Amino acid sequence: MSSFNPSAPPMPNPSSSSSSYNSSNYNSNPSYGYSPFPPGTDPEIIRSFQMVDRDNSGFIDDSELQNALSSSYHRFRLSTIRLLIFLFKNPTELSMKIRPGEFAALWSCLGQWRAIFERFDRDRSGKIDLEELRDALYSLGYAVPPSVLQLLISRYDNGGGQRVRLDFDSFVECGMVVKGLTEKFKEKDSNYTGSATITYDDFMTMVLPYLVTYN
Amino acid sequence: MSSFNPSAPPMPNPSSSSSSYNSSNYNSNPSYGYSPFPPGTDPEIIRSFQMVDRDNSGFIDDSELQNALSSSYHRFRLSTIRLLIFLFKNPTELSMKIRPGEFAALWSCLGQWRAIFERFDRDRSGKIDLEELRDALYSLGYAVPPSVLQLLISRYDNGGGQRVRLDFDSFVECGMVVKGLTEKFKEKDSNYTGSATITYDDFMTMVLPYLVTYN
Numbered sequence: 001m002s003s004f005n006p007s008a009p010p011m012p013n014p015s016s017s018s019s020s021y022n023s024s025n026y027n028s029n030p031s032y033g034y035s036p037f038p039p040g041t042d043p044e045i046i047r048s049f050q051m052v053d054r055d056n057s058g059f060i061d062d063s064e065l066q067n068a069l070s071s072s073y074h075r076f077r078l079s080t081i082r083l084l085i086f087l088f089k090n091p092t093e094l095s096m097k098i099r100p101g102e103f104a105a106l107w108s109c110l111g112q113w114r115a116i117f118e119r120f121d122r123d124r125s126g127k128i129d130l131e132e133l134r135d136a137l138y139s140l141g142y143a144v145p146p147s148v149l150q151l152l153i154s155r156y157d158n159g160g161g162q163r164v165r166l167d168f169d170s171f172v173e174c175g176m177v178v179k180g181l182t183e184k185f186k187e188k189d190s191n192y193t194g195s196a197t198i199t200y201d202d203f204m205t206m207v208l209p210y211l212v213t214y215n
Numbered sequence: 216m217s218s219f220n221p222s223a224p225p226m227p228n229p230s231s232s233s234s235s236y237n238s239s240n241y242n243s244n245p246s247y248g249y250s251p252f253p254p255g256t257d258p259e260i261i262r263s264f265q266m267v268d269r270d271n272s273g274f275i276d277d278s279e280l281q282n283a284l285s286s287s288y289h290r291f292r293l294s295t296i297r298l299l300i301f302l303f304k305n306p307t308e309l310s311m312k313i314r315p316g317e318f319a320a321l322w323s324c325l326g327q328w329r330a331i332f333e334r335f336d337r338d339r340s341g342k343i344d345l346e347e348l349r350d351a352l353y354s355l356g357y358a359v360p361p362s363v364l365q366l367l368i369s370r371y372d373n374g375g376g377q378r379v380r381l382d383f384d385s386f387v388e389c390g391m392v393v394k395g396l397t398e399k400f401k402e403k404d405s406n407y408t409g410s411a412t413i414t415y416d417d418f419m420t421m422v423l424p425y426l427v428t429y430n
Contacts, residue, residue: 079294086370094369148419154309155301155426177426178419185418197412203400204363204393207422211370211392 036100045107048072049100059097068103073110076169083173086209087180113172116140127165133174140175142182152178177210251315260322263287264315274312283318288325291384298388301424302395328387331355342380348389355390357397367393392425 036058037046048071050056052064060068066081076084082096088106089098098106120136121128128136130153137144144152152174153164166174184206188196198206251273252261263286265271267279275283277296284291291299297311303321304313313321335351336343343351345368352359359367367389368379381389399421403411413421 094372096372144419145416148416148423151420151423155423157309157311177423181419181422182415185415189415194416195412195414196418197410198418199410200397200400200404201360201363201409203411203413204359204396205366207396207425208363208366208370208392210422210426 037104038101041100041104042107045104046100048107049103059099060103061097065098065103069110073114073168076172080169080173083176083210087176110172113175114168116175117168117171125165127167128171129163129165133166133171136171137175137178140179142178144178180210181206252319253316256315256319257322260319261315263322264318274314275318276312280313280318284325288329288383291387295384295388298391298425302391325387328390329383331390332383332386340380342382343386344378344380348381348386351386352390352393355394357393359393395425396421 035041035046037049048068049060051071052068053060062078062081062085065085066076066078069076069081084106085096085098088102088109089096090102116136116139117128120132120139122132130149133153134144134146134149137149153166156164156166156170185196186192188198188202250256250261252264263283264275266286267283268275277293277300280300281291281293281296284296299321300311300313303317303324304311305317331351331354332343335347335354337347345364348368349359349361349364352364368381371379371381371385400411401407403413403417
């Protein structure tokens with residue numbers, strides 16, 4: 001499993017999907033001269049990639065990724081898909097495409113978020129509310145202040161006056177944003193004082209990748 | 216004109232649209248018992264609001280705002296619309312809706328961005344490229360480092376290998392993100408040293424409003 005896993009939650013064990021590791025399936029598809037996946041990649045991940053990469057280009061774009069994930073999850077919003085691509089693609093790659101190793105890392109990361117989602121969706125509603133989100137993030141070591149949590153969740157408020165409840169892709173989006181921004185902040189606050197001195201250039205570079213948009 | 220104008224570019228003069236100020240049209244529409252617009256609001260702004268607020272609820276949502284702006288601009292992407300609402304709505308209002316005074320401020324702000332867009336679209340292509348964006352931001356006092364500009368503009372890369380060129384709503388999005396984040400940073404760097412000490416809570420609160428999403 002790739003160690004490049006930029007926004008996976010910190011978990012002691014690899015995701016459950018990697019337990020179906022089967023090295024005999026590595027290189028199983030003859031359409032690839034050699035496997036572009038890391039050794040030991042779950043065959044399900046390889047199949048999912050190949051199913052959407054119909055032209056064997058070796059990379060998939062946003063709508064292909066959306067289709068690839070739909071087989072295991074509900075259909076993710078394109079904004080979440082683009083955040084995932086931005087976080088997992090090679091940073092030197094300018095276009096919004098991901099390659100096999102990155103896809104495997106992304107898939108594994110989603111498996112870990114899924115396990116957390118299920119653990120904290122205590123009433124098995126298939127949705128995570130504000131308190132469950134707070135507890136989930138806290139279990140990962142992120143003590144997010146109530147005002148920040150409220151701001152985070154307000155973006156999913158449809159204005160109908162109901163309590164906001166997140167489905168899995170909104171949960172992943174929130175989790176990755178909190179984890180990603182917090183980890184970037186921690187790099188500048190190596191003594192964990194809760195305060196960091198940041199240059200303007202660093203500030204902008206830290207933040208911009210999380211501003212997702214569409215073409 | 217409202218002074219609440221969170222992300223308008225700093226310009227010496229009000230936008231050209233306010234030159235059509237006509238106080239006799241204030242309160243001209245009898246469907247409102249009193250005008251919820253600030254005194255002196257351009258009648259075109261009032262008409263645009265009322266045209267989309269068909270139920271006279273006194274506020275408009277994202278798709279209504281999209282329609283209201285379409286009469287004067289091309290159709291904005293919903294992600295830009297949601298960023299505009301988030302920046303201009305009353306911060307204590309949890310739902311994504313804006314009211315007349317906020318709409319007037321937003322409209323005026325867009326007029327100012329439009330003037331800048333036209334000034335820096337030197338080849339009159341209707342698009343702004345990386346250099347034109349850099350010059351436009353620089354003219355507003357924002358010296359954005361090349362790496363940050365590249366990161367900013369990469370989000371609009373469609374992967375086709377062509378040079379990225381921004382239409383008006385992408386330009387507004389970039390401009391508001393740079394202006395908004397820079398102004399927030401400056402609040403923490405009051406001596407303009409290019410470096411600021413920021414707490415984790417403040418960091419998250421500064422950044423999250425710029426992470427636009429969909430319901």
